[in-house]
Amino acid sequence: GAPARRAPVRATVTVDAAVLAANDALHAAACERSDARYRPSAPLVAYAGEWERFCFPASPEAYAGVDAVPPCPFTAVDLACVSTRPLLSAEQCAVFLADAQDVAASAWDLPAAAAGAEATYARRAGTTVEVSQLPRGRELFNAAVLPALFPAVVAAFPDALGDVPPARLRVQAAFVVKYNASAGQTELGYHRDGPLVTATCALNCPSEFDGGGTLIEAKDWPRSPAPIRLARGHALLHPGNVRHGGAPITSGLRFVLVVFMYDSRTTDHARHCTVRAQARLDGALREQRGSAQRRAALAAAARGFHDALACGAGDRSEAAHVGLGHAFLELASYDGAAALAAALDNLEAAVVRAPADAHAHTMLSTACLAAGLTARALEAASAAVEADPASPIARNNRGLILAALGRSADALRAYADGLRLDPSNAELLVNFGVSAYDLGETATAVRCFRAALDSDPTHARAATNLAQLQLGGA
Ligand SMILES: O=C(O)CCC(=O)C(=O)O
Ligand SMILES: [Fe+2]
Numbered sequence: 001g002a003p004a005r006r007a008p009v010r011a012t013v014t015v016d017a018a019v020l021a022a023n024d025a026l027h028a029a030a031c032e033r034s035d036a037r038y039r040p041s042a043p044l045v046a047y048a049g050e051w052e053r054f055c056f057p058a059s060p061e062a063y064a065g066v067d068a069v070p071p072c073p074f075t076a077v078d079l080a081c082v083s084t085r086p087l088l089s090a091e092q093c094a095v096f097l098a099d100a101q102d103v104a105a106s107a108w109d110l111p112a113a114a115a116g117a118e119a120t121y122a123r124r125a126g127t128t129v130e131v132s133q134l135p136r137g138r139e140l141f142n143a144a145v146l147p148a149l150f151p152a153v154v155a156a157f158p159d160a161l162g163d164v165p166p167a168r169l170r171v172q173a174a175f176v177v178k179y180n181a182s183a184g185q186t187e188l189g190y191h192r193d194g195p196l197v198t199a200t201c202a203l204n205c206p207s208e209f210d211g212g213g214t215l216i217e218a219k220d221w222p223r224s225p226a227p228i229r230l231a232r233g234h235a236l237l238h239p240g241n242v243r244h245g246g247a248p249i250t251s252g253l254r255f256v257l258v259v260f261m262y263d264s265r266t267t268d269h270a271r272h273c274t275v276r277a278q279a280r281l282d283g284a285l286r287e288q289r290g291s292a293q294r295r296a297a298l299a300a301a302a303r304g305f306h307d308a309l310a311c312g313a314g315d316r317s318e319a320a321h322v323g324l325g326h327a328f329l330e331l332a333s334y335d336g337a338a339a340l341a342a343a344l345d346n347l348e349a350a351v352v353r354a355p356a357d358a359h360a361h362t363m364l365s366t367a368c369l370a371a372g373l374t375a376r377a378l379e380a381a382s383a384a385v386e387a388d389p390a391s392p393i394a395r396n397n398r399g400l401i402l403a404a405l406g407r408s409a410d411a412l413r414a415y416a417d418g419l420r421l422d423p424s425n426a427e428l429l430v431n432f433g434v435s436a437y438d439l440g441e442t443a444t445a446v447r448c449f450r451a452a453l454d455s456d457p458t459h460a461r462a463a464t465n466l467a468q469l470q471l472g473g474a
Contacts, residue, residue: 014310015269023272031170031264037132038171040146047152049085051237053077057221066353067218067243071316073160074239080216081156086233087148088257092140093203093232097255099134100176100203107133108178124390126185126246131174131257141174145201145257149235153197153261156237161197164263172260176203179212179246179254188246189388190217190356192317194271195262198240202230202256209252217243217356241316243354270313274320277304281323284330295334302327314349321350322360329367343367351380358388362397369404377401392422399431408438426456433465445469 056070056079057063070076108127131141150166172195179186200214206229213227214236220226227247228236238244240260262268284297305313305324313320325346332340347364354360361384368377381398388394395418402411415432419425433448446469452462 015273015307019273019307020267020269022276023269024267026272026276027267030172030262034170034172034264037138038146038174039142040150040167041142042144042147044147044151044166047083047085047087047148047155049083051081051156052084054080054082054216054219057218063218063221063355064352065218065243065355066316066318069315071239071241072312074157075159078157078160078239079218079242080228080236080238082228082230083152083235083237086231087152087235088145088201088203088233090232092144095140096134096137096176096203096257099137100129100178100255103129103133124184124186124248125188126177126179126254128175128177128258131176134176137176145259146171149199149259150261152235153199153237157197161263164265168264169261170264172262174257174259177246177256177258179209179249181209181249181251181253186211186250187248190215190243190245192243192319193240193260194275195240195260195268197261198238198244199259199261200230200236200256201259202232202234204253204255205232206230209254210250211247212249212254213247215245215247217245243356269311270308270316270320273304273308273311274313274317274323277301277308277320278323280304281327284327290333295331298327298331298334302331314353318350318354318357318360321346321353322357322363325350325367326363329363329370332370340367340371344371344373351383355383356387358384358391358394361387362394365397365401369401374401374405378405390421392418392425392428395421396425396428396431399428399435403431403435403438408435411435412439424451424455426452426459426462429455430459430462430465433462437465437469442469 056076057068067079070078107129109129110125110127131137134141150169153169154161154164154166177188206212211227213229215225215227216238217225219228230236246256278301280297280301284294284301287294287297302324305320305327308314308320309324325343328339328343328346332343344364344367347360347367350360351357351364361380365377365380365384368374368380378398378401381394381401384391384394385398395414399411399414399418402408402414412432412435415428415435418428419432422428429448429452433445433452436442436448437445446466449462449466449469452459453466456462
């Protein structure tokens with residue numbers, strides 16, 4: 001029978017009917033887009049194999065994050081499933097690989113999950129190409145992949161999706177991800193995919209690369225997850241919003257076919273509200289600081305994230321709390337203490353939901369510093385570094401907190417750690433320069449500001465600081 005532990009299903013009555021109607025319209029448009037590109041063009045075929053299952057953490061106390069509880073409609077045994085029979089033949093994999101090789105280098109793009117991420121992370125990320133851009137792959141996808149994949153998805157999650165006819169599934173996105181060790185495009189950081197279910201299919205053999213595989217954050221908890229390395233043609237299925245990533249390869253090439261799927265019958269209100277609010281927040285952050293437009297856009301973003309939370313987004317992801325916290329943090333420069341307190345509440349809620357999300361910890365530390373909570377700020381900044389030791393942004397942020405605490409020498413070390421990861425990062429160079437100056441090392445400071453301007457000639461703080469030191473005769 002179905003395990004008892006399940007995410008609560010939220011009533012959406014507190015959300016304006018117009019918002020729900022807008023979500024339904026977005027959902028309908030998404031289904032139409034899906035139908036135009038990706039539709040099974042042959043009869044569906046039942047999946048004849050078994051599934052190797054991975055469960056949500058047995059003790060939710062041990063893993064405090066959202067992934068301690070299966071997201072509705074999934075159950076405790078639905079963290080991830082690996083096929084015991086291939087879904088794609090070697091020949092079918094070869095078609096995708098040949099297409100992927102023929103597609104112009106310019107067609108490859110950074111994955112959506114990396115698009116909003118910091119530049120250095122994005123540089124390490126694998127690149128993607130949409131299946132709809134692959135002339136032979138697109139045909140094959142509709143003629144053979146979807147007819148096998150839709151029934152397999154339902155079969156893999158019988159408790160959760162047993163009532164969903166496979167033909168009701170739709171594709172939000174389908175793309176080939178290419179990891180290339182010699183190009184430094186080796187991994188994909190932890191993230192959540194939007195829609196109901198994600199399928200990741202291996203297109204080449206694990207002998208063609210070292211490392212790699214899919215990391216499911218809550219798998220093997222409290223140990224760090226062993227990567228799931230699929231044999232060619234095999235599929236990994238998991239709820240889309242389970243936190244996961246692509247483990248770094250250390251040599252060779254790794255190709256996977258990734259498909260995001262959802263039920264055409266169900267509008268995902270939490271997701272649509274979150275996506276809409278995030279777009280508003282991104283827009284607000286582009287408005288002039290201090291302007292009325294910025295304030296209005298931030299308030300609209302906050303309302304959107306509120307709606308998302310009212311639809312249950314907080315039960316599934318940290319994203320709405322991070323977004324709401326970010327919006328309130330920015331609103332604090334207009335509205336003062338009440339907004340700052342709301343920012344802190346939401347960012348604390350976010351790190352509870354995603355204890356290994358460096359971005360959430362970094363946002364929290366910034367808010368704590370603004371509120372004068374320096375000890376908590378440093379704790380959160382250190383948690384961000386621990387969550388993502390390869391992130392120069394997390395190192396930079398920790399340096400800023402240490403500098404604000406008057407610990408210039410410690411700040412300098414934090415920036416130096418960041419610069420080892422990203423030697424030409426202008427922000428790190430400027431901040432290193434400032435702390436060096438605070439420690440009386442003016443010549444070093446001048447060198448750092450110059451180096452920052454070399455790598456980013458538009459860096460205003462580097463230019464101002466350099467001019468000031470040169471005026472001072474340094
Ligand atoms: O490379 C993998 O195994 C994961 C890919 C992934 O998570 C994605 O493309 O969204
Ligand atoms: Fe993903």
